[in-house]
Amino acid sequence: MRAEARQDGPVAAKGHFHPTFRPEIEGLRAVAVLPILFNHAHVRGFGGGFVGVDIFFVISGFLITMILTRDVAAGSFSIAQFYRRRVLRIFPALFAMLAAVTVMAAVAMTPNELVLYARSLVATIFFVSNIQFYADTGYFTTAAMSRPLLHTWSLAIEEQFYIFWPLLLAFGAGRSRRLLWLLLGGVVVASLAASVWMVVREPAAAFYLIPFRAWELGVGGLLALLPSSERLPRLVREGLAGLGLLTLLLCIRYYSDTMYFPGAAAIPPCLATCAIIYAGRSTLTGALLSIAPLRFFGRISYSLYLWHWPVIVFSALWLFLPNVDPKVIAGEIVVSILLAWLSYRLVEQGLRAPIAALRTGPLLRGAGAAMAAGALIAGGIVAANGFAGRYDAGRLAIAKVVDGDHEISYRRGSCFLIAAEDHFDPKRCLTPMGHGPRILILGDSTAAHLWPGFATTLSHYAVTQATMAGCPPQIADKSKDLPCLRFFDRTLRQAARDRTTDAVVLAGNWQSADADKIGATLAELRGWGLNVVLVGPLPRYDAALPRLLFFDSSQSGALAQQHLDSTIWPIDAKMREAAKKAGVTYFSAVEALCSGGKCRNTDASGLPLQFDYVHLTTPGSTIVVSAMRPVIDRAINSKR
Structure with missing residues (x-):
């Protein structure tokens, strides 16, 4: 054998x-x-x-x-x-x-x-x-x-x-x-x-x-x-x-x-x-x-x-x-x-x-x-x-923006959920920070990046936060994204029952399909008696903004402008129309940052407002929230 x-x-x-x-x-x-x-x-x-x-x-x-x-x-x-x-x-x-x-x-x-x-x-x-x-x-x-x-x-x-x-x-x-x-x-x-x-x-x-x-x-x-x-x-x-x-x-x-x-x-x-x-x-x-x-x-x-x-x-x-x-x-x-x-x-x-x-x-x-x-x-x-x-100090400062630990400022892991092991902390996130009218920030990562801006204005608002990565705040579409749906539905229903939230700020990295669906969610929230401020899409790029500014040989921002996502304008128009039909307040981030088809992309020190293709740095968040404050104030005052 x-x-x-x-x-x-x-x-x-x-x-x-x-x-x-x-x-x-x-x-x-x-x-x-x-x-x-x-x-x-x-x-x-x-x-x-x-x-x-x-x-x-x-x-x-x-x-x-x-x-x-x-x-x-x-x-x-x-x-x-x-x-x-x-x-x-x-x-x-x-x-x-x-x-x-x-x-x-x-x-x-x-x-x-x-x-x-x-x-x-x-x-x-x-x-x-x-x-x-x-x-x-x-x-x-x-x-x-x-x-x-x-x-x-x-x-x-x-x-x-x-x-x-x-x-x-x-x-x-x-x-x-x-x-x-x-x-x-x-x-x-x-x-x-x-x-x-x-x-x-x-x-x-x-x-x-x-x-x-x-x-x-x-x-x-x-x-x-x-x-x-x-x-x-x-x-x-x-x-x-x-x-x-x-x-x-x-x-x-x-x-x-x-x-x-x-x-x-x-x-x-x-x-x-x-x-x-x-x-x-x-x-x-x-x-x-x-x-x-x-x-x-x-x-x-x-x-x-x-x-x-x-x-x-x-x-x-x-x-x-x-x-x-x-x-x-x-x-x-x-x-x-x-x-x-x-x-x-x-x-x-x-x-x-x-x-x-x-x-x-x-x-x-x-x-x-x-x-x-x-x-x-x-x-x-x-x-x-x-x-x-090989590069001057200005370019090196721009390049470093890409590597900043920005997510810490978004309250990652408790109020901004990213990983499977993250757990929402209601005591920390839904207990108002600051004084004044109570604001709930709700949405995906492009809602979470508003937190640093609101945190600089805590004397003006009492802010709470419930945000989850990859989850635009839609609750009317029951067919998919069940973890997102459950998270937002539970948070919003609690806000409606408590009747202590003066305004819910809804923000997301909106795509064209979202703009077509958001009306049903807005109508449902209005039916619950919630005062909603809908935040439209921010300028976004098909590459990381700091890289576009770093490799722009003219240092004029032309390369960034060339790679600006042109779909944000029709999406902004759709979102505005959906907000109008639902009777909710709309804040156009595009209108606040852009004029004549060109968008602001740096802060006062010449550093990028966004550290990747869309997400805001802390200075960028402060600039956007500062522009948003009068809109939120009007929304709150109109309901009193």
Whole structure:
């Protein structure tokens, strides 16, 4: 009896699961990478394209486990050889991308952004970028579109997984199949349970950290230990593969970034990927995945994954191109594919042979030297403060506005809810601050950013606050946003019952659809006897205002004006009309800050009024609230 067939002997891959070329898996890589590309490029219909990462995880776990179990059974397992293969696969294309992106970052970023980039560069080089990006998550943290290495979190997950997985395989497979299944299955079950538990408590941790992602690679690893599917009836294998592919397509089409993920939601795409792999190449789905176009994208999938995100980021960050323009989207896709093909031909293929010719010791030392060199470059950038000496003091002051901890001034975590773990504190938030007429600020983050302005006028008003990120204050539409609906409905009903609130200030980051719906909410609040002041949309931009002012070579504000969102004027008109019909007071922030199609964007010291595309700084909030005060006073006096 062969050793791998014995229950008490070393375990090896069996049946058709051996390290020969699998064309359908190469095509499956295309099914993984193309939805990621289209999702990040904002192509409609690919809202769930992020599941491509989960497909990659399963494929990677399957292939690596298959190879490692073969090596263990043959008595040739070596950690050094394992990492040699990882270096040959990962390092050339990765470091070529990092070199190019670092040069672009030096040109396209402000000094403070460049310092943050350098820190992410070090984290990427040492495969811990997932931990850094998790630590940096937050509603107002530096936007994803200014992080050209954000996508490397998944590479970090894989490399962290491959620290312990080979050791477990070597330990278990060298003894018995039962022990191997207990060890690996235990990791998968524990990780999946932890992911399901954590995703509703701290979604960012569940998304970025290895304890909650390991099961996805692990389930691919367990697949490599299964007996061959060749004994299954052809109809069963066809059904498995077809259902698997259909499930992936449905997840790609109907999943969205608003859902809790990974957790239980990641089970369907992971099991679907397993089903396709397990069914084998001799199915109609396998034949479909083996067609030349899909195999082409599968071959370049690693380079395409590496390059697509920097292309998308720098098109917005450097060129200030709108990421919703169809021409920009098409350009980003074409450039990403072209760079991926060049990377595959020149780097992945071109450098593999000469690097592979090195012995294992020199190869691993060379990899370590490359990592050290990258870390030294990043350290130099940090030490030079992002080469801040290139710019004058005025520009540097503008750039620093982006990194201010503005959310603290919004009373984040108690009166302004952002994260799942935040809890509204009625005693603190609904107890009036100051003296005078009682004002309730209610809405999303663009209501919360009014608090600093009201806080400077506490002698004029007694202010309370109930605000939640991402929640425009609509209560008439009962079909969606249930947490928002419940939060606002409970707060407003209490205000109506108490009859102590002189005015409710409703504010939101209004879109055109909101303007069409707000009338029903206003009518309902009027029916409850509440005195409402509706705040219209603020000027907003398709890039962070401080960056537009920083990179404006004319220093005239022309670049900011060029990127001003022109939809605010028709939305303002709709909101004004809705307020008039409902008989409530309207404050036009556009009218207060803009004239003749041009909007004020700096305070008296020349610093931006907004620290990102719309949210106000404390001076900006003070300016807007000062303009709002006469409108609120008239609303209160008219009801007395």
